[in-house]
Amino acid sequence: MDKNLRTELQAIKQIQQDIQSNQSAQSRLIQQRSENDMVLKELELASEDAKVYKLIGPTLIKQDPVEAKSNVNKRLEFIQGELSRLDTRLADYQSKAAKRQQQAMTYQQELQKLQQAAATKPAA
Secondary structure (H helix, E strand, O other), X not given: OHHHHHHHHHXXXXXXXXXXXXXXXXXXXXXXXXXXXXXXXXXXXXXXXXXXXXXXXXXXXXXXXXXXXXHHHHHHHHHHHHHHHHHHHHHHHHHHHXXXXXXXXXXXXXXXXXXXXHHHOOOO
């Protein structure tokens, strides 16, 4: 029984680490989405004949404004898809954690009952 409880607690700890990792990834994607939203707004404010440059490594490369908008929109779609995937995964982790916590509480209650029974048993 004690071994089962330790196994459940270890699984809960791993799921909590997975949740934290998932939330970190979500934070990074939210930041990227915000940055790309700002870029898109700037591109929409720019005139049709504006010069747009893309930073590739240490070099600025001239880019067509329409192509730049398209690239940013594609990036935003990808980021939104990843955020949706991470939301689904987070809900799954939380569900697993709740089930494991319930199982751990059950094991803990059974262990306490066994310990109380052993303590109240008369010595021979």
